[in-house]
Amino acid sequence: QVQLQESGPGLVKPSETLSLICTVSGASISSYYWSWIRQSPGKGLEWIGYIYHRGSPKYNPSLESRLTISVDTSKNQFSLKLNSMTAADTAVYYCARVRAYGDWYFDLWGRGTLVTVSS
Amino acid sequence: EVVLTQSPATLSLSPGERATLSCRASQSVSGYLTWYQQKSGQAPRLLLYDVSNRATGIPARFSGSGSGTDFTLTISSLEPEDFAVYFCQQRDKWPLTFGQGTRLEIK
Numbered sequence: 001q002v003q004l005q006e007s008g009p010g011l012v013k014p015s016e017t018l019s020l021i022c023t024v025s026g027a028s029i030s031s032y033y034w035s036w037i038r039q040s041p042g043k044g045l046e047w048i049g050y051i052y053h054r055g056s057p058k059y060n061p062s063l064e065s066r067l068t069i070s071v072d073t074s075k076n077q078f079s080l081k082l083n084s085m086t087a088a089d090t091a092v093y094y095c096a097r098v099r100a101y102g103d104w105y106f107d108l109w110g111r112g113t114l115v116t117v118s119s
Numbered sequence: 120e121v122v123l124t125q126s127p128a129t130l131s132l133s134p135g136e137r138a139t140l141s142c143r144a145s146q147s148v149s150g151y152l153t154w155y156q157q158k159s160g161q162a163p164r165l166l167l168y169d170v171s172n173r174a175t176g177i178p179a180r181f182s183g184s185g186s187g188t189d190f191t192l193t194i195s196s197l198e199p200e201d202f203a204v205y206f207c208q209q210r211d212k213w214p215l216t217f218g219q220g221t222r223l224e225i226k
Contacts, residue, residue, distance in 0.1 A: 045163070045206055045217035060214040094162055104210035105153040107174065109162035 002026035004095050004110035012117050017083040022095030022110060029053060029076045033098035035106060036069060036080045040091035050098060051078050085117045121145055121209050123218035131226040138194040140221045142207035147187045151211040154183060154192050157220075158203045166205075167192065197223075 008020035022034065036048035049059040049069045057069040063082065071078040082089065092114050096106035122145040132138055142152065150170050155163035165174040170190060171183040180195040194201055202225050207218040 044219045045208070047215040047217070058213070062214070096162075099168070103168070104151075104215055105165065105168050105208060106155075106163070107165045109164070112162055 006113040020080045038091040125218035140192040142190045144188045148209040148211035153208045
């Protein structure tokens, strides 16, 4: 059974960098594309970006200037770094599995982790 | 980017009734429209992909239709576990975008 688990700080100060990790169990991270998605009351669900174990990640242009998504195949994890955090970045952050290359929808999600930006 | 507008924002129905949820795209997304269900405190769950294909384990009472810019999710006869929030998502154009959701509540 494939499972995804997000981990990271629940509280981030304004202007700091958010770092989140998604740990994949039950499947090789090299076999799929993986995404980060966030959900906030104000903006609903927002796709952040995707990563594959080869090639370059693809980012939402609205976040691209602040965003880095990377993969660690040795740990079966992928990660998100979002810098210059503001209150607008407060959201539940999900990691999710992309169904397949070209089938850009999400067939498996983590439980999500709430990130609050506050001093 | 493609804006997906879902209506109504809230739909109040009783178990056994038929639910019809709408998702309208600001430009054509061909047949690349996905539906998710989200229950309170849980992650979204994949329901239908490419308009009308049910994901694994999704009951036949869930169906989808539409093309281009107008799409519909229909639940033929509501079960108590169907009361949740439903989101649509398009995969035709980058960036991937979601609708703001329709809350299906018990009347």
